[in-house]
Amino acid sequence: MKILIVDDVESIRKLLLHILKEEGYKRLFSAQSAEEAFEILKAEEIDLILMDIMMPDLNGIEVCRIIKNDLGLTDIKVIMVTGKTDTDYLKEAFEAGAMDYIEKPINKVELLARVNSVVELIKKEQELQQTVELLEEANKELERMVSIDGLTQIANRKFFDNTLKKEWGQARRRKSKLALLMLDIDNFKDYNDTYGHQGGDECLKELAKLFERLLFRSGDLVARYGGEEFAIILPETDLKGAKEVANRVREGVEGLQLEHKASKVSDYVTVSVGVAVAEPKSKDGEKDLIEAADRALYKAKDAGRNKVKVASEIIS
Template sequence: MSDPSLKVLVVEDSRTVGAFLSTTLRAFGYACEVVTTGAEALDHYGAAKPDLILLDVMLPDMEGFAVAERIRRDDPESWVPIIFLTSLESEDDLSRGIEVGGDDYLTKPVSRVVLKAKIHAMERIVAMRRRLIELTAQLSEANKALARQSEEDALTGLANRRMFDLILAREIEHSRRTKQPLTLVLFDVDYFKRYNDALGHIHGDQCLREVAQVLRRACRRATDLPARYGGEEFALILPNTPRTGARLLVQGVARLLAGARIAHPDSPIGEFVTFSGGMATVIASDTTSSLSLVRAADEALYAAKGAGRNRVISFDGDSAPAPAP
């Protein structure tokens, strides 16, 4: 059965032959347009992108060979079958047609049986190409999904631990090369186990998603990376950011979290969810590593917890006031 969606462009300067081909193709069930010059063929191809071209070799303004060559040259990413219509039968002409991008020949006068057979053959190729394009698109989407899964935390949509490790190593190298400051902040949701014990893990997961959204909203530069470090721990990688700039950003995170007013039914320090944070800023040297920077931020985080939580402490001992509820 013919594919009614197959669009055929006939390029034929003989009105008699053009009318015969048009009538025959439509009787076969194909959509068909007829043009009479090479220039019209190129214009129509660019505008309509037909699925098959029947191309007369001898046209009033240029050879069909030149038309085919232009189509192949100007649109190398696409492919459309080109069947030459010709009364030429020399081997040199056949060879030239293939070299410029033709796929087959029909000798005039055109036989309806041969025409149908050749178009059916090309139709199968077009169908296979469409399927290949469809499968390629599906594969591309699948690869993108796999890439997202390898980079994103499934619960929060932030960068996952693997992505965090990759980006932190890259930014340490960038800081080492440019002599620009790099700040790492580790956050821990205060008394999160009590939150889970009081409300259950479903509410706990929602709490973590809301905290992640707060971190995402606070990061306005494309280079800033919020990540889920693990469990109820989060991280911010802040390239080209000195301690003072990081402090301002962390204060913004605290305000956003306070504004979210996530109720905590069993927190000893307030009625809403809060966080503790540890911050470390370096201009990376040859001895700086991901492990050393994480260890410094982690030590500051534990100092913040020991100081009563609901605060951020820098590795050098600078402590921020507890964020207002």
Template sequence: MTATAQESQSLVLIVDDEPFIRMILRHFLEREGYKIAEAQNGREALTAFNQLHPDIILLDAIMPDMDGFECCTHLELLDCSKHTPVLMITGLEDQESVDRAFAVGAMDYITKPIHWPVLRQRVKRLIEQSQLQQKLEAVNLELQRLATIDGLTQIANRRRFEEYLNQEWQRLKRDKRPLSLILCDVDFFKLYNDTYGHRVGDRCLQEIAKAIKDIIKRPGDLVARYGGEEFAVILPNTDTEGATHVAKKICHTVRKLAIPHENSEVSPYVTISAGFTTEIPQSDSDLEEMIAAADRALYQAKAAGRDRFVQDILLPKSKNEW
């Protein structure tokens, strides 16, 4: 038994209508250290695949009921089969059959009578390639995630905020549904950093980010670090009443964290100001104006004494502005 097969204990699904062929393939591959499952036609193979999710399929081309070509075509339609290589084993070796095997999704092809050292290497190589591809995809997904996450607070970063806001703006423009945007700013945060130091300031931002994220529970909503001590919340399919509820809850929740701020001018604890706006995107409306409206509302909340939320009303354009 090879060390690689021992370590991975990969599962091989053998699909052939001849019991003798299945038996000799089983004995050979078991000696190589693989686990084995069997099916005698394409229909049984599909059932076995859905139940067992093998690491590779050795598939005979010519079988009754459902042959290997049709079986391979059905496997290609299954999302969970994209990492499972198919090695076609058959007595056919004409150009048309070989081309057809690759056309329906087979990764490799070997003819009968089987050359056992060749089979051993091809099974090993196909499994290794599949495992490597899965690892690379997992790494790429993690890199994509890291590219959209703020390193300090572990919520979405500014880049992800802009991408998602534009995506939802376009979608809701088509659906004619409301979109709400909340911008938040931690009150007197420069004074907080000056008083307690930047390391404590970082912990404060982390606590606030977590508190806001815990409030925003719908899968389609997004909490992002907008910049510095600013946070943004995107609320698709949310009207003014819903956005008011969320903005109020954010201010209340941050207040209830009771993070000491002895030099705040509004409270002995850290507080947050929020501004929001709600719009049903139109063909003649402007996403940047929506962001500016939320920012105006945030400025109004600060000017009114901080530790509060304010809504900015986006007025319809007059005919002179069209």
């Protein structure tokens, strides 16, 4: 706990320092003017200020107001030390941000009671803040777990659905294009039959990592759509850009050279890719975009797999 004593009278400062040191407080600072106090506040994270109201340069109420408003140090607790206890004066001090006051001449028992009470409050606030931060971290982790596919560690179907809906709405407002790629691993059932389900899982994980590496923009999203099928959302992307990404992905998978003895297409794992582009105008047209990309994907399969095919229509 860091405590700052602000008083222009040296004997008062020494008395307060002595009492607080005897009580066990060690991180104590003192200032004889508002200017000195401001310098200390710039250098140290003070928790509590014992502030004399009557000072020659700026009175304690004005200093408190500057600390709270101009310096923005709203969390610092301020106890006024004063010989003036009329109601209007104290009201002004509390309005400036003070939370309590101690009368002069200083009474040791009263001083320690009020300081210890404020210190306990600060500790409880700090504990509460730590608890809030832990809960926030836990909530973030929970959100991450809910949105991530357990096997591949990329976005899952639910997160994909929510993201596509959000991107559709944004593209509609911006009057921009939105592209979607649907990818399917060729002859994946045969891959599982040949290398076992563990081998199939490893294949899915390798491809998921590759897809993430091949997306160069932070706004692009790859998700596991289901089984051996993946989806890639490309905001603000026209047909030319979507085809470039699709071909980069297809060639990237082929370039991995993951053995696939049972493939009817290649000696290695390959993917078929369907591309669809939308210029969103309708409110809920993202389902039409998925269906168009899916139809293009089946065209790629019918054409012999390991190919990229594009939907014939622009979805709106």
